[in-house]
Amino acid sequence: QVQLQLSGPGLVKPSQTLSLTCAISGDSVSSNSASWNWIRHSPSRGLEWLGRTYYRSKWYNDYALSMKSRITINPDTSKNQFSLQLNSVTPEDTAVYYCTREHPTGYSDYWGQGTLVTVSS
Amino acid sequence: DIVMTQSPDSLAVSLGERATINCKSSQNILYSSNNKNYLVWYQQKVGQPPKLLMHWASTRESGVPDRFSGSGSGTDFTLTISSLQAEDVAVYYCQQYHTTPYTFGQGTKLEI
Numbered sequence: 001q002v003q004l005q006l007s008g009p010g011l012v013k014p015s016q017t018l019s020l021t022c023a024i025s026g027d028s029v030s031s032n033s034a035s036w037n038w039i040r041h042s043p044s045r046g047l048e049w050l051g052r053t054y055y056r057s058k059w060y061n062d063y064a065l066s067m068k069s070r071i072t073i074n075p076d077t078s079k080n081q082f083s084l085q086l087n088s089v090t091p092e093d094t095a096v097y098y099c100t101r102e103h104p105t106g107y108s109d110y111w112g113q114g115t116l117v118t119v120s121s
Numbered sequence: 122d123i124v125m126t127q128s129p130d131s132l133a134v135s136l137g138e139r140a141t142i143n144c145k146s147s148q149n150i151l152y153s154s155n156n157k158n159y160l161v162w163y164q165q166k167v168g169q170p171p172k173l174l175m176h177w178a179s180t181r182e183s184g185v186p187d188r189f190s191g192s193g194s195g196t197d198f199t200l201t202i203s204s205l206q207a208e209d210v211a212v213y214y215c216q217q218y219h220t221t222p223y224t225f226g227q228g229t230k231l232e233i
Contacts, residue, residue, distance in 0.1 A: 037223075047171070047214060047225035064222040098170055106218035107161040111170035 002026040004099050004112035012093075012119050018086040021076075022099030022112055029075045029082055030055045035102035038073060038084045041114070042095035052102060053082055089119045123148045123217050127226035134233065140202040142229045144193075144215035151195050152219070159219035162191055162200045164211045165228075171214060174200070207233065 008020035022036070029036060035054035041047050051063035053073045063071050072085040086093060096116050100108035124147040134140040150159045158178035163171035175181045178198055179191040188203045202209055210233060215226040 046227050047216070049221070049223040049225075052221075062221050103176075105176070106159060106223070107173065107176050107216070108171075109173055111172075114170050 002101055002110040004101065004110060006097070006099055006112040006115045008097075008115060008117070010116055010118060012089055012117060013121050014090055014119055015088055018084070018089050018093060018117055018119070020084045020097055020099070020115065020117070021081055022083070023079065023081040024101075025080075027101060029053075029080050030077055032056060033104040036073075036075070036082045037100045037102050037108055039098045039100055039108065040095035041098065044092070045095070048095075050084070050086075054102075091119045093117070094119045122222055123150065123220055123224050125215055125217055125224050125226040127213075127215060127229050129229060130227065131230040131232065134202075134205045134231065136207065136233060137204050140205050140209070140231055142200045142213050142215075142231070144198040144200070144226050146196045146198075146217055148219075149195050150217045150219040158194050158198070159217055160191075160193075160198055161216050161218065162189075163214045163216065164209075165214065166211045174213075202231075205231075205233065 003025045005023040012018045035052045037052040038050040051073050053061050070087045075082045096114045098114045099112040101110040103109040126145045128143045160178040161176045162174040165171045175191045190201050192199050212228045212230050214228050
């Protein structure tokens, strides 16, 4: 059974960097078939896919175009986890953030519990 | 980006009655090479992450009651709950995984 455990601050000041980590158990961040996604949910924007990292003989990232200039998703193989960094946040980035495992065929089959991140001074 | 549009936004159904939720994609999400529709349905209850109900538009996940069924192809899809139970109160989302960025419908709130 795959489990995903999110950690990170619940409050970030505007213009600063939002950083979250997702620890994986029951699978490997270096899996050659799964991918590792970040998704967020806010009342104004609904569910929004942010991006993913995956390993297919080398590491790849895909990011939503709307995020591309501000987002970095990195794997950490030593800790079997992956991270999200979102720079220059504004109150519009306030949301519940989820990490997910993407099944080889493309849908998220396992979700972390979610963490509310509020952007406010 | 592929836009996913659900209808209705909210729905009130009596216990034991049928509930139908529609989802329309702005582009065809059927891959002709494998004849699969790249659509999932999720159920989200308050304070919980979305729960996967079905993939390939109509394949139920293990443990999902058979009162849930999915249908449709190409751009038009439907989630049907044949006999509503109290525990089915939730928000339901469709999502396409045909092309990144993966995109979600706005959600349908199902109430009794």
